[in-house]
Amino acid sequence: MTHIFPRHSKLNAPVAVGGEGIYLIDSTGKRYLDGSGGAAVSCLGHGDAEITAAIKAQLDQLAFAHTGFFTSEPAEKLADLLIDHAPGDLDRVYFVSGGSEATEAAIKLARQYFVEKGEPQRGRIIARKQSYHGNTIGALSAGGNAWRRAQFAPLLLDVSHIEPCYAYRLKRDDESLEDYGQRAAQALEDEILALGPDTVMAFMAEPVVGATAGALTPAPGYFKRIREICDQYGVLLILDEVMCGMGRTGHLFACEADGVAPDILCIAKGLGAGYQPIGAMLCTSEIYDTIANGSGFFQHGHTYIGHPVAAAAGHAVVSAILDRGLIGKVREQGAKLHDKLTDRFGQHPHVGDIRGRGLFRGIELVADRETKDPFDPARGVAAKIKKAAFEAGLVCYPMSGTIDGQRGDHILLAPPFIITDDQLDELTDKLDQAISAVI
Structure with a gap:
């Protein structure tokens, strides 16, 4: 029983x-x-004795302090470590308890960024079919797996889904892998134009698609073209590295293999390595400064964000990945x-x-x-x-x-x-x- x-x-x-x-x-x-x-x-x-020792030491010092009142040393140290190694202009870290929370926070941050920037008409998200971004309503809306979405369809946000970069099934025999990658990326520009460029706030994608498509890697040049399209139309690029990041694909951040950097990046899973529940959303200084110089308040939050013990575990895990x-x-x-x-x-x-x-x-x-x-x-x-x-x-x-x-x-x-x-x-x-x- x-x-x-x-x-x-x-x-x-x-x-x-x-x-x-x-x-x-x-x-x-x-x-x-x-x-x-x-x-x-x-x-x-x-x-892993080193990771469990770090968790025990933090418990002896401080188990919990709500981020509505305090920051904590382990959270500060982990944020510094991540940004020291993060690609592009990523500069700020928002800690959460898992992947779905990270992608949900990314969606809400993208929306608030454009509201505070004076472009409230931007509210549309474009993602890809056969993607998975989490189980909360916003994250599930962005995800493109039909079976996972079906019974919750009446609750979901209106998100557009383009074809994934799926060379095994979608590349034509008469085109090179590189040419296919360019054609696959073109679907994003086509969808932006169809929706209206001034209505789209973000494109969300996994650098290497995990659970729903089985380690599906992009064609060469695909994400560089995606980055160009996002820049051309002022659309934020959100990369979901919840499953494929933190060293899993041979780079600390998976997008490094494709030579691109996002505006917002989501990590979890390997960040805590199972020793503590932790995830994070990273964003650029430009996005953060827009909020900081506007309302100053990101209208979002969870009780356990920035949890000191989870952050101590994350710092020990990332340090182990790098130092070993x-x-x-x-x-x-x-x-x-x-x-x-x-x-x-x-x-x-x-x-x-x-x-x-x-x-x-x-x-x-x-x-x-x-x-x-x-x-x-x-x-x-x-x-x-x-x-x-x-x-x-x-x-x-x-x-x-x-x-x-x-x-x-x-x-x-x-x-x-x-x-x-x-x-x-x-x-x-x-x-x-x-x-x-x-x-």
Whole structure:
């Protein structure tokens, strides 16, 4: 008997009682290789003594002080550390408790910025199909996954969604990857013009699409063209790095791989590495100064923003990523993981695409490699692979609806940055076992 309201009432989840490195341990003693870091969260693995020591030390000093009255040393230190390494003109950090809060804050900040700037007619958001930006109403409105949105549609904001940059399915055979990237980006300008340039406040996108499309990387030059279009029409660029940021794709900030910087950037997940719930919204000095020199008050807030213990954990996590050379490790082990997946599944009759960056890798499954036809959704391939992998002792992140929210299946892998070569082999073997059991 349990009084927990679970994610799924039909699932009888085991009780997690311990964690050691890249493994989780349940109450029966069974060990699970955490091949997806939960949901790309546990970048440092489990049981990191340095991180837990930082949390304990902060608890001994100060557990909580409401930001309506105080700032705190750990929040100040973490903000400084993030801005020291942030791209472009990002200059201010607004701490929250998770990814959905970060993207919700970004949407509200974009709106208030234009109101205080004297352009209140700007209120439209453009995002992409097959994106995911969180579960709160604003974040879900920006997200472009049809299945996640469907039952809440009457509650959602009116957000425009253009096609994603999805070369595997949308690139024509007669165009180069670069040419396709330019064509995909052009959809943004077309939508801005259709809506009216003076009505659009922001374009929101994930540099590498995570949960709903499986480590979908942009074509070369795509985001540089997106940045140009935003600048041309005075539209803010909001990049959602909640899942793909904080070193996950081989850069501390994922957008660095594409040579662009946003006006507003959202991070979470790997920022706390699972040790504390924390996220953040970063914005440029120009956006901040517009508010500061106007009303002076960002009309937003949550009780636990800037929580001292969460900030202390975040500072310890980001410091560990930088000081331990883990970003280089992500690139190195990510390349090895890609090679292992390609060797094992590259010619698999039901694997259509293997993609990603760093330790953020996706496998798109198909019924037919030649036609790229997906499996019938009624088969529930992704859910069955998740279950089979879990039984084999592997936590991974399979999802359905890859193509349009209904059709298509993929598997997302995001193991801790500390994964060894032998553990990469174990991950690949257990994943193979699960795929073979289902397909």
